[in-house]
Amino acid sequence: MFVSENLGVNAKGHLTIDGADTIELAQQYGTPLYVMDENLIRENLRRFHDSMNKFYEGRGEVHFASKAFSCMEMCRIVASEGDGLDAVSIGELYTAVKAGFPMEKVGFHGNNKSDEELRYCLEVGVGHIIVDNIPELHRLEAIAKDMGKKPHIMFRIKPGIEAHTHEKVLTGQIDSKFGFALETGEAFEAVKEAVSCGNVVFYGVHCHIGSQIFDIEPFEEAAKTMLGFIAKVKNELGYEIKGLNLGGGFGIKYLTEHDPEPFEKFIERVSAVVKAQCAELGIAQPRMYIEPGRAIVGSAGITLYKVGARKVIPDIRTYISVDGGMPDNPRYILYQSEYEAVVANKADQPRDEKVTIAGRCCESGDLIGENMPLQHAESGDIIAVLATGAYNFSMAMTYNRLQRPAVVFVKDGEARIGVRRESLDDIIRNDV
Ligand code: LLP
Numbered sequence: 001m002f003v004s005e006n007l008g009v010n011a012k013g014h015l016t017i018d019g020a021d022t023i024e025l026a027q028q029y030g031t032p033l034y035v036m037d038e039n040l041i042r043e044n045l046r047r048f049h050d051s052m053n054k055f056y057e058g059r060g061e062v063h064f065a066s067k068a069f070s071c072m073e074m075c076r077i078v079a080s081e082g083d084g085l086d087a088v089s090i091g092e093l094y095t096a097v098k099a100g101f102p103m104e105k106v107g108f109h110g111n112n113k114s115d116e117e118l119r120y121c122l123e124v125g126v127g128h129i130i131v132d133n134i135p136e137l138h139r140l141e142a143i144a145k146d147m148g149k150k151p152h153i154m155f156r157i158k159p160g161i162e163a164h165t166h167e168k169v170l171t172g173q174i175d176s177k178f179g180f181a182l183e184t185g186e187a188f189e190a191v192k193e194a195v196s197c198g199n200v201v202f203y204g205v206h207c208h209i210g211s212q213i214f215d216i217e218p219f220e221e222a223a224k225t226m227l228g229f230i231a232k233v234k235n236e237l238g239y240e241i242k243g244l245n246l247g248g249g250f251g252i253k254y255l256t257e258h259d260p261e262p263f264e265k266f267i268e269r270v271s272a273v274v275k276a277q278c279a280e281l282g283i284a285q286p287r288m289y290i291e292p293g294r295a296i297v298g299s300a301g302i303t304l305y306k307v308g309a310r311k312v313i314p315d316i317r318t319y320i321s322v323d324g325g326m327p328d329n330p331r332y333i334l335y336q337s338e339y340e341a342v343v344a345n346k347a348d349q350p351r352d353e354k355v356t357i358a359g360r361c362c363e364s365g366d367l368i369g370e371n372m373p374l375q376h377a378e379s380g381d382i383i384a385v386l387a388t389g390a391y392n393f394s395m396a397m398t399y400n401r402l403q404r405p406a407v408v409f410v411k412d413g414e415a416r417i418g419v420r421r422e423s424l425d426d427i428i429r430n431d432v
Pocket of ligand 1: 065067068086109208210211212247248249250291292293294295331390391
């Protein structure tokens with residue numbers, strides 16, 4: 001009935017998420033409100049790590065990409081499932097540290113890491129630093145020497161595979177701000193240097209081919225390319241690379257017509273390719289890492305808004321204005337991302353109108369979506385926008401000095417606050 005299976009309709013005709021009545025949530029916590037389904041988050045993590053165990057015999061690790069959704073409670077959930085984290089800033093690291101996350105299960109990314117961030121990584125003992133460029137390697141070496149540490153590193157590699165929903169383009173790989181290029185020899189030269197570094201341990205290679213990818217083939221191609229590189233390093237430098245990190249990017253369902261492959265299938269097919277390639281190339285099977293973000297939290301989240309004005313422009317369109325918009329979900333204005341929406345207090349009725357859901361900012365482009373099928377919405381109704389769990393809260397901003405919404409976690413029908421709504425004092429906290 002809805003794009004995410006954890007949603008339902010109760011006897012009052014209200015939309016439910018994991019059994020919790022969304023209208024009651026909106027009344028209790030106010031709107032706009034992010035609601036996250038904890039059971040679904042856990043189930044998604046398990047789908048990945050269970051299939052890693054099944055198809056790669058437990059020699060894999062799932063690192064949740066915290067850029068998709070980061071807060072202390074999320075870090076606690078990931079930790080309690082035994083999974084790791086991908087962090088990309090000192091802010092994401094700090095969140096994990098404060099949540100008591102086991103830092104040896106964290107990989108730290110970034111194409112422009114500061115010295116402060118590198119020092120912090122060593123101080124808190126992150127598992128791997130994924131090094132992006134040679135000047136960063138030199139800075140890290142100096143910092144490690146100074147601090148008397150020997151961090152494990154991976155190299156971010158551009159494997160020359162660019163994945164979009166249904167196409168694979170083998171050009172443009174050099175034109176990326178991330179990592180070392182393979183085909184120019186840059187990556188090989190960098191590895192040559194790294195293996196002889198005294199202050200770091202060169203442990204693995206990493207690639208990330210894109211996001212919201214439905215096809216498995218580009219992941220298989222990336223794995224093959226990376227393993228070919230591992231074999232080259234072994235044959236020419238006599239050095240065995242132990243870790244292979246294939247990044248994230250697994251696509252999810254935003255609209256009913258989307259049909260992504262099951263996560264298990266990704267892992268099954270990629271594991272099979274890795275094993276076969278290793279046998280063919282005569283190299284040891286590396287420890288495998290993946291970094292799903294969207295796939296863990298995307299479908300687990302919804303956003304609740306209250307409807308204000310309904311504006312019908314005859315023969316043109318109907319605007320339904322809500323009390324949030326681009327500050328809590330900038331994905332339409334950035335990427336024209338499409339979402340499904342429901343009038344949560346009329347969820348048992350057909351969505352027989354097509355409307356534009358508009359945000360409340362002083363900006364015409366501030367829309368949640370256009371041409372969206374919706375029940376007849378009027379002032380005071382609650383609209384739920386579905387599958388907003390990834391890259392919404394984490395990309396939220398305070399344009400027009402709007403307060404960022406609260407995050408509520410729901411588990412077995414019970415709700416609890418995960419992040420409080422910003423107050424007016426939060427808005428002026430750093431003003432002088
Ligand atoms: N690993 C690395 C190194 C990444 O750069 C990313 C995402 C991920 C893992 C997680 O990818 P996922 O599994 O979530 O697709 N703001 C955009 C998405 C940007 C993704 C950037 N990197 C959006 O809202 O669609």
